[in-house]
Every structure is written in structure tokens, then in C-alpha cells.
Amino acid sequence: MMTTGGPPPLVPEAHHGSRTRAEDAAMHITVSDPVQHTDGLKSYTSYRVDVRHSSGDMPYSAVLRRYSDFYWLYERLHTERAGAIVPPIPDKQPVGRFSPAFVEDRRQQLERFLRRVAVHPELADAPSLDTFLRADDVSFQVAKNAKGTFFVDNTLSQPLMMNIPSPKKDGIKRWFAEAKTSMTGDLIKSPDDDLFEEIARYIHGLDAQMRAVSHQASGLVRKGKEIANGMFEFGLAFNLLGQSEADALGDALRKMGDTADQLSVLSAEQAEKEMQQFEEPLQDYIKLIHAVKLALQRRHEKRLTCSTAVSDVESKQMQLAKLRMQIGSEAKAYQTEMALRRAQDAEAMARDEFAVVSQRVLREVDRFRREKAEDMRRTVLDYINLQVEYNKRMEQVWATLIPQLENVQLDGNNHSHTPPVAASISPHRPSYSGHAQSQQQLSTPQGQYPPPQPAQMPPPPPNQTHQNQMPAPIDSSGLSVQYRDASSGF
Numbered sequence: 001m002m003t004t005g006g007p008p009p010l011v012p013e014a015h016h017g018s019r020t021r022a023e024d025a026a027m028h029i030t031v032s033d034p035v036q037h038t039d040g041l042k043s044y045t046s047y048r049v050d051v052r053h054s055s056g057d058m059p060y061s062a063v064l065r066r067y068s069d070f071y072w073l074y075e076r077l078h079t080e081r082a083g084a085i086v087p088p089i090p091d092k093q094p095v096g097r098f099s100p101a102f103v104e105d106r107r108q109q110l111e112r113f114l115r116r117v118a119v120h121p122e123l124a125d126a127p128s129l130d131t132f133l134r135a136d137d138v139s140f141q142v143a144k145n146a147k148g149t150f151f152v153d154n155t156l157s158q159p160l161m162m163n164i165p166s167p168k169k170d171g172i173k174r175w176f177a178e179a180k181t182s183m184t185g186d187l188i189k190s191p192d193d194d195l196f197e198e199i200a201r202y203i204h205g206l207d208a209q210m211r212a213v214s215h216q217a218s219g220l221v222r223k224g225k226e227i228a229n230g231m232f233e234f235g236l237a238f239n240l241l242g243q244s245e246a247d248a249l250g251d252a253l254r255k256m257g258d259t260a261d262q263l264s265v266l267s268a269e270q271a272e273k274e275m276q277q278f279e280e281p282l283q284d285y286i287k288l289i290h291a292v293k294l295a296l297q298r299r300h301e302k303r304l305t306c307s308t309a310v311s312d313v314e315s316k317q318m319q320l321a322k323l324r325m326q327i328g329s330e331a332k333a334y335q336t337e338m339a340l341r342r343a344q345d346a347e348a349m350a351r352d353e354f355a356v357v358s359q360r361v362l363r364e365v366d367r368f369r370r371e372k373a374e375d376m377r378r379t380v381l382d383y384i385n386l387q388v389e390y391n392k393r394m395e396q397v398w399a400t401l402i403p404q405l406e407n408v409q410l411d412g413n414n415h416s417h418t419p420p421v422a423a424s425i426s427p428h429r430p431s432y433s434g435h436a437q438s439q440q441q442l443s444t445p446q447g448q449y450p451p452p453q454p455a456q457m458p459p460p461p462p463n464q465t466h467q468n469q470m471p472a473p474i475d476s477s478g479l480s481v482q483y484r485d486a487s488s489g490f
Contacts, residue, residue, distance in 0.1 A: 088287035224271030235260030
């Protein structure tokens with residue numbers, strides 16, 4: 001289904017954080033309105049794909065596509081632009097693919113896939129992309145079943161198909177020929193072989209390192225979620241403890257529990273942000289590394305095809321030479337000569353495609369390295385800013401609790417109370433040494449100080465012995481009797 005009427009209003013999708021991505025330049029392409037369909041015993045989800053050009057140069061279009069259609073585009077891009085780093089597509093999901101959370105996550109990933117393809121320097125003008133975005137249902141099914149290159153003509157509004165012969169034809173004979181060449185290792189040489197071997201080693205090492213970093217990042221996110229759950233349990237325990245205490249101490253304990261609840265929410269939000277802005281970008285980067293491996297694999301396939309074509313030409317040349325030496329084999333020699341010409345044409349085409357793919361891979365790897373450095377820098381900066389903001393919020397919550405706990409004091413009976421802001425002495429209240437000292441200061445003439453009084457030692461207690469006298473022996477029996485009498489008195 002294709003719509004050419006007026007476009008509905010474009011609602012920009014919210015991105016996590018303020019980070020700008022390359023695919024944001026293709027926000028005129030949207031994937032929306034997932035709808036579940038049932039076709040007999042099979043069920044699938046369709047998505048609405050809209051193309052709205054703000055400039056108005058291109059017509060508005062809207063089509064319905066399912067996941068298998070997106071996957072067809074993914075495979076066709078590998079064929080039409082062999083050696084290009086095709087953006088990753090979400091994996092197939094045999095179980096749970098109709099849950100709302102999974103459908104929404106897949107919708108976002110499919111939209112990001114289309115936008116990445118639309119801004120890709122090697123894929124933006126691919127015929128299969130234009131067919132996917134604009135062809136109606138009938139034309140699109142024809143394109144999916146076609147073996148050649150299919151596209152829609154804007155002037156004729158009719159689907160056209162160009163049958164471009166492929167050097168790698170289907171068939172058991174061709175497959176065995178390439179398998180034989182691969183096993184013997186008799187591959188053609190090129191000046192860039194050493195460079196491609198270095199690239200392969202670099203990508204292999206980068207893949208291992210990124211997987212290790214991604215594993216640690218997933219562990220940090222998992223621990224953050226565990227901390228959030230632990231803070232929730234911690235706050236619940238303090239709330240229960242505060243209910244068992246009275247006065248200000250119970251209030252302080254309950255405030256501690258409420259603070260732990262706030263920290264639990266902050267930790268859960270932090271874990272979610274780390275997953276979206278740190279863990280998921282690293283996982284997506286691993287998928288991009290896999291896309292680079294696929295590009296190198298396409299180059300190897302073209303090299304294998306070219307090597308097989310060269311071997312086929314050499315074999316037919318030897319066969320033709322033998323037939324020309326035999327009398328009466330002119331007809332077979334003519335047929336072999338025609339086959340040799342076709343093999344030579346296939347070899348020339350294979351060499352050209354191998355050279356084109358090799359140069360495309362070099363361009364793509366160079367672009368990948370430049371964008372990788374910038375993406376990693378932004379990812380690390382986003383993670384650092386997340387940690388700084390998170391720790392500031394945590395510190396603010398804890399700092400708010402400190403003065404509340406400091407105002408709680410305990411008296412001699414372990415009763416809690418909150419001290420008043422300012423203390424005052426009532427004139428009707430009896431005072432002790434402090435009050436007598438103030439009375440003495442009042443009776444002293446102004447400008448004079450009272451004469452110093454000699455220090456007086458308090459009298460010793462009645463039972464205290466002299467320093468030079470030996471203490472009397474203690475009767476242990478008397479103590480035990482007194483203990484029993486004292487205990488019997490309770």
C-alpha cells in the first residue's frame with residue numbers, strides 16, 4: 001500500500017540525551033503504527049514507513065512493510081553494494097515477538113536502520129532502497145521475487161527491472177569450482193593484500209576488546225539495578241525501625257528510610273540511563289564491527305569468484321590447445337573457443353568487480369575509523385557526565401538528611417528530643433553556682449573584678465581512707481549477704 005496524499009504532521013522522536021547522531025539527518029523517514037496481522041496460521045506485524053521531505057523536492061509516500069521486507073532490503077544492499085558496511089538490522093525473534101515492549105523496541109531499531117541507510121554515502125542511492133520506500137505492494141512483491149536489479153521509474157510510474165548478469169551464478173558446478181579454489185588456496189594476488197590482512201587483524205582485535213568492555217558495562221548496569229533494589233530494602237527496614245521508636249528518634253529513622261527510598265529511585269533511573277547511553281551504544285558498536293567483518297567477507301567472496309574465473313579461463317585455454325592439435329576436432333575446438341571467450345568476459349567482469357569492491361571496502365574502513373573515534377569519545381563523555389550528575393544528586397539527598405539527624409539528641413534516659421533554638425533562664429527558677437556567680441558580679445563596683453577566692457577541697461567521703469593507711473580487709477561473706485538481702489528486696 002502506498003499513499004501519495006498529504007503527509008500527517010511529523011512528530012520528532014525523542015532521543016536519549018542531547019547527543020546528535022549521523023542518522024538524525026534523515027528524520028524525514030519514520031517507522032510507526034505497528035499492527036499485528038494474521039494470515040492463516042501465520043502472524044506478523046506490519047509497520048508504516050513514511051517519507052516526508054521538508055524541502056518538498058520529493059513526493060510524500062507511505063507504505064506498509066513487515067520485518068521480512070526490511071530483511072530483504074538488508075540482504076539486497078549487501079548484493080548491490082558489496083563491500084559496504086551495511087548498518088545492522090535487529091535480529092530475528094521466534095518467541096515473544098508480539099509483546100508491546102518488543103514491538104516498540106523493534107520499531108525503533110528498524111527506523112534507525114532505515115535512517116542510517118538513507119545517509120550512508122555508499123547506500124543512499126541504492127535501487128533497492130528506493131524500491132523499499134516507494135513501491136506499492138504489487139511492485140514490491142515483484143521486486144522481491146526478481147533476480148535482477150529492480151527500481152521504480154518516476155516518470156513512467158511503472159516498475160522496471162534490469163537483469164544484470166552476475167559473475168557468481170547459481171549451480172552446483174559453480175559452487176564446486178569455487179570450493180575447489182578456496183581449498184587449494186590458489187587465489188589471485190593484489191597489491192593491497194597486506195593492507196587487508198592488517199585491517200582484518202585490527203578488526204579482530206577491536207571486536208575482542210569491545211566485547212570485553214561491553215561485558216563490563218553490562219555488569220555495571222546490573223549492579224546499579226541491584227543497588228537500587230538494595231536501597232529500597234534498606235529504606236523499608238529503617239521505616240519499620242522508626243515505627244518502633246517514639247519522639248524525634250523515630251521521626252529521624254523514618255526520614256532515613258525515606259531518604260533511602262529517594263536514593264533507590266535515583267539509582268534505578270541512573271541504571272536505566274547507563275543502559276541507554278552507555279551499554280546499548282557499546283552493543284551497537286559491536287554490531288557495526290560485525291558489519292565490517294561482513295564487508296571484508298564480501299571482498300573475499302569477490303576475490304574467490306575472480307580466482308575461479310581465472311582458473312576457468314586457464315583450463316579452457318589448455319583444452320582448446322589440445323583440441324587444435326587433434327585432427328577432426330575442429331567442431332569441438334570451435335565450441336571450446338566460444339566458451340573460452342565467454343569465460344574471458346566473465347573473468348574481466350570479475351576482476352572489475354573485485355577491484356570496485358576492494359576500493360569500497362578501503363573507503364568504508366577509513367570512514368569507520370574516523371567515526372569510531374568520535375563515537376567512542378562521545379560515549380565516554382556521556383558516561384562521565386552521567387556519573388557526575390548522579391553523584392551530585394546523591395550528595396544533595398544525603399546532605400539534606402544530615403542536619404535533620406544532628407538536631408536529634410538523647411538525654412540521660414535515652415529519650416530523644418530536639419533542642420530549642422535559644423535557651424533562656426527563668427527569674428523564678430532556682431539557680432546554682434552560675435546564678436550565685438552572676439549575683440556576685442552584680443554587687444562588684446563597675447570597673448573592678450572580685451578578689452580571687454582560694455580553692456577549697458571538698459571533704460573526703462565518710463568511707464574514704466587516708467592515703468597512707470592500709471584499707472581494712474573486706475568481708476566477702478558480708479558482701480554476699482548484702483547481695484542476697486538486696487536481691488531479696490526486689
